[in-house]
Amino acid sequence: MATSLFHCTLTWCFFCALSSITGACCTLLTSTEEQRILLTFKSQLLDEANLLSNWVLSSSNESNGACSWTGVLCTDGGDHDTKNVYGLNFSHFELQWQPGIASQDIAFLALCRLPCFTVLDLTDNYFSSNFPATLHKCTGIHTLSLSYNLFQGNLPTFIDRLGALQHLDLSRNYFSGSIPASFGRLPSLQNLKLHQNRLNETIPPFLGNLSNLQTLYLAYNPLSNMANIPPELGNLTELVDLWLAVCNLHGMIPASLSNLFKLLNLDLSQNMLGGELHPSLMNLKSLNQLELYRNQLEGPIPTNIGNLTELTNIDISRNLLTGHLPASISSLLYLQSLHISHNYLTGPFPSGLAFITSLIEVFAFNNNLSGALPPNLGTASKLEKLIVYSNSLTKSLPPALCDQGALQEVQLSNNRFSGGIPSTFAKCPTLQRVLLDNNQLSGSVPPGLWGSPALFLLQLNDNSLIGGIGSEICNAENLSILRLDSNSFSGSLPTELFNLRNLTYLSLFHNHFSGTIPPEIGRLKQLSNLYIQSNAFSGAIPQALALCTQLHVLQLADNQFFGVIPRSLGNLSTMTTLNLSHNNLSGPIPAELSALTLTNFDLSYNHLSGPIPLAFSNTAFDKSFAGNMDLCGHFKLCHSNRKKPTSKRIMMALASSIFAVAFIFLIGCSLKMYGIYRLHRRQMFDCSATNTWKILTFHKVQFDEDLDIVRCLDYTNPILGSGGAATVYKAVLSNGQAVAVKKLNKVTNHGGGSDNKEFDSEVATLGKIRHKHIVKLLFCCYNKDTKLLVYEYMPNGSLGDLMHRSTLLHGSKSKPLALDWPSRYRIALGAAEGLAYLHHDCSPPIVHRDIKSSNILLDAHLNAYIADFGIARLMERDSATNDECCYAAFTGQVAGTYGYIAPEHAYTPKATEKSDTYSFGVVLLEMVTGKRAVAREVFGEGMDIVRWVKARLADGEAWEVLDEELAVCWQEGMLRLLRVALLCTRSVPASRPSMRTVVVMLLEAQPIINNK
Known part of the structure; x- marks a missing residue:
């Protein structure tokens, strides 16, 4: 949904309120009386930020009175000198109730005594409890926002007593149950926002009675499986915004919605809506934005889509749509963004698409589109992104894609394009990503393309390209990924290639390159x-x-x-x-x-x-x-030169034999003593000889089964960490290898047996995956009483310890460590790669569910490893779709660590990969700010790092949240990572990037020294 749809501010509402309150409002109370009422309200609040410090009773002869107090809204007085209080704006004040269940009742009873009171905005505070019961006394109120608080329970059944309500925002709370019938009896209501709550019934038809309604937001509520879009919503002829995304909606989109002639924004995305798109919906001539992605819509795109003459953005991707793109799409003269990917569309692109002057981006990947792209695509508009990979497109690449000088990204992979790469691509300084792989392209690469200054990714593999890498590549200072494999490139590598300090990935295999690899390759410090x-x-x-x-x-x-x-x-x-x-x-x-x-x-x-x-x-x-x-060696003995035996050698052999017999005797005695020792150790840990151990190995490691199990159980081993589920020790195996041993604490289930969920989860997860940034489970051993998981040992502990103790441990000694920015960046990138592997390269994908800084371990070289998979889950494919993005882990309860848990778990225990993305974003914020995820002494009670950072950014400059312990020269790179962190911690899961995208963004955010 567009930004305007998510962030409709109440400022307009306040102006509406102000215009309706004239100077003629009766002054029933004196200024002093108004102040006393407001001070009663204040007395029920906890104001830890001290924002209401100027709320002090002043003498009655001061005309301004309470109107000079922070957050108080007053009329302008009109022709009178007296101003009257008409509202409060406490948005983002971090307020909460005083302890005691009567606090809010006393507070609102006081407010409702103000005769002109019509506006109350408490957005983004820490108010909790049920909906304020005494608010029904404020019968004149017409703007009420309790958004982004901790209110819970059912929605009020008495809301219709507030008959003057025009703007009601209860979003981003914890309200549950159904929408009461009283909500259909608000004749003046213009804006109703209930999104991001826990409403779990259906959308009631009586909402269609709100004849003046202009905005209806019900998105992100876990509605019942029986929920659909009631046809009665078609009666809301004044409606401008309708946002019903992620509501678990079923059924078809009712044709009655075609009556909403004033509708500007329609978002029904990420539901289970099916059936065909009714042609009558294409008569919404005022529509600017249409979001229907991630549903089960089928059939063709209506041929009369060209009737949506005001449309700027359309996203119908990830459905089951078939047929051709209608030619009438060329009539959408204001179209900026076209998203039709992940469908079953066929046929060519309409040639008229090239004449839409406003077109900025086209996303049509993963279809079966064929034919040529419009040859003049890019001549009329400032095209920025053309993403049409994995289709059956043919013929030449459009040469005019960058005619307007705005092209940033072109992804045409996995098609059947032929001919050469247009020379015009070399004159496109804005290009950042070029993916032309898996086509039938031939000829040489235009020289200027090698050196495109903004280029980050160049992927030309699996074509029939010839020639060499041009020396112009020295100008591609931002190039990070270069893939030329499986072509017919030849010649030696230019020395300029080895000056690309940001190059991380170089793939040239299956070509005809020759010559030597020069020592200058050592300049590629970032090459992985x-x-x-x-x-x-x-x-x-x-x-x-x-x-x-x-x-x-x-x-x-x-x-x-x-x-x-x-x-x-x-x-x-x-x-x-x-x-x-x-x-x-x-x-x-x-x-x-x-x-x-x-x-x-x-x-x-x-x-x-x-x-x-x-x-x-x-x-x-x-x-x-x-x-x-x-x-x-190993498979073939290493033989020395043989010589004939002499008497001296015979005597030496005899002496060796005698020594061997004596040695065997000593070994036998030792084994007997060791057996006694082993029995003693087993008795010490209640591991009797009859309680046999079962051992599973997952990596190459040499160990003595009996001796090393005893070593792992030794209570004198140093403790690396402990929690409710397990204790982790450091142990040393008989081969000298240090390991981390996780001994699971006994948990008894209701049936009296042992609960093995954490053990089973770690074995099932780590036992089958292999990745350089995921901790290795070397082996596990267990019997009926004890369960041990043995991991590779990480000498630098966890990122959380290192960040917040600022100490590197070396045996019994310690020395202070300033974890510099390049190290933090490398840790962030490594952890992101490990998490992306779990989400995108495992089948089925794995959701970790407890990403945090203490679960990112660091080896001796500060390489990052994701650890602790005790509550990880294999994601199951949603039965409604085969889409790779529709995986989720269905769990009985919310898991994770406070401060890292994604906000959607306030209303659903279903964990998705976007839950991990949010948690990883919190880790990034820790790295950028140097602060813990939850630090009451820094953020205040009930505040976490995400809310703290966003509040600071709203009030000041971004650099103010950066870790002061780091050098100023790294600020530019830190700000880049801050931007990634903010994307990861967006409140709406769908708007967060995938971890694969996060990896790409992190590669683009490599540390840069700013010497200014």
Whole structure:
């Protein structure tokens, strides 16, 4: 929904109120009497911000009286000198009631004694309890807003006693139940806003009796499965805004809505509405905005859609619509935004679309559209975004897309476009994202496109493009992702490529590139993924690759590299994939590689020799060394030169045998003593020999089953953390590896058995997923009494500890740590990538449900790992749709941690990926501000970091919320991350970005030093 629809301010309402109260209003009370009444009201409030400090009784001869007090609204007096109080505006005052159930009754009884009282705005405070029962005494009130508070219970049945009401806003509270019949008996009502509550019945037909209603907002209420749109709403002929998004609405859109001739905004999105769009709805000639996305609408788009002559924005994406785009869509002369993606539409784009001068963006991806794009698309309008990937579009790319110099994003992937990339693309300095992959494009890339200054993402893979990378690429200072794989590019890599300090992802595989990799590659400090396999590169692997300290994936396979493997590659501690196979490498495998934690390791088919390092001598790497005839160890014994035995050697062999017999005897004694020790330890922890352990391993780790279980249970182990569900210890396995052991506390269910939900959830989740930013569950062991989960140990603890203690632990010592901005940024990006993997790359997706700074762990290099999956859930596909975005975790109760829980859980326990996005946004705010998610001593009682930041931003400059401990030079990068955090913490889930989008935005927000 457009901003105007979400944020209709009450200022206009106040002006309406003021115009209706003239100077002729009878002065039934003196100024002193008005002040005393207001002071009675104030006495029932807690004003921790002290905003009402100037509410002080003044002498009666002062004409202004209460009219000079903060928040008090007064008439202008007209021809009289006396001003009268007609309302209160306490919006964003952070007020709440004094303790005691009678506070609000006393307060409103006092207010209702003001004879001219007509306006009350309490928006965004902390008022709680049920709807104020004594408000019915204020019979003259016509503007009432209690929005964004903590009111609960049922809506008032006596609301019709306020017969003068024109503007009623009860949104963003916790009202539940049904809408009482009294709401249909407000003849003067113009604006009714009940959105974002817990109303769980249906939309009552009697709302159609509100003949003067102009605005009706019921969005984001969990209405009953029987709820539909009553045809009686078609009687609201004065209606301008109708917002019914995310209401669980079923059935069809009634044709009677075509009677709403004054309607400007219609939002029925994210429901379960079905059937065909009735052609009569296309007669709403005043309509500016039509939002019907994420429903189950089917059939064709009505051919008379061109009748919506005032339409500026239409979003009918993610439905079941079929057929062609009607030619009459070209008649929408004011159209700015066209969203029709994720349907089953076929046929070509109407050629007249190119003549709509106002057109800014077209989103039509994931359909089956065919034919050519209008060849002159972009000539008439300042087109910014053209997103039409995954269709069957053919012929040439429109050369005029950037004629108006505004094009920012063009995504034409997964089509059948042919011909070359238009040379005009090289003259488009505004381009930020260009995705032309998986087409049939040929020819060379226009030189200027390589160096487009705003370019962030260039994706040309899977085409038939030729030529080399132009030296102009040095001008693409913002380029982060470059994908050219599976083409016919050739030549050597220009040195200018290695000056792109923001480059994180470089993929050139399956081309004909040749030459050496120069040492300048070490300049790519942000490079995380390098794919150059299947080319003709030669020469030595440069030592300078070790300077690319962020490298996670290094793919150099199937080239002509020769020489030795650089030892310095062992310093790339973040690397998880190393593939050097099918080259001409020789010499030994550097022992330094043993320090890497590799999930994909391949040195096969080279000319390597010597022993295989012990760390790789197991079955997990059986195929990693194939085709290297001179390697030995693991699968092939390493033999030394044999010599004939001499008498000296015979004597030495005899002595060795005697020593071996003695050693075996000592071992036997030791084992007997160890058995006694083990029995003692098992008795200590009530783990009898008959209580056998079951062990599941998930990663390569060497451990002694009996000894290491005892080590994990040792009560003397240092405690890393504890909670109601578990205690986490640090332990050291027999192989010397430090691990974190989570011992689950016993929880008994009603049936007397043990509740295994947390244990089962972590095993089911972490046991099957593999990602560089998700903590590794090494193994678990359990019996009927005890459950242990053994993880890789993170020496730097959690982000929450590190941020808020400002201390790095090193054994028993500690030293102060200022977690600088580049480190915070890298942690944020890593955690986002891990969360995006859960949401988008797991099948089914996984919702974590407890993202917080204390569940983001940090290794020795401050790499981030998402941890604690005890309440994670596999998301189930919504039975109503096969849409990948319609996953949710259906849980019996709201889970999570206060301060991180998304606001929609006030009315629904259903967890979606957008719940995790909100929680991650809170973590970002912690990083940006340096403050905890909940800090009463900083924010005040009942305030969290989200509300605090938004309040500060409303009153001042953005830089005022930034962490003062960080250098000023990082402020620009911090502000970029702040913007991402604010998007993630939007109150409406649908308006939050996906975590995949968050990753992209974070890549664009890389730290920049501002030396101004």
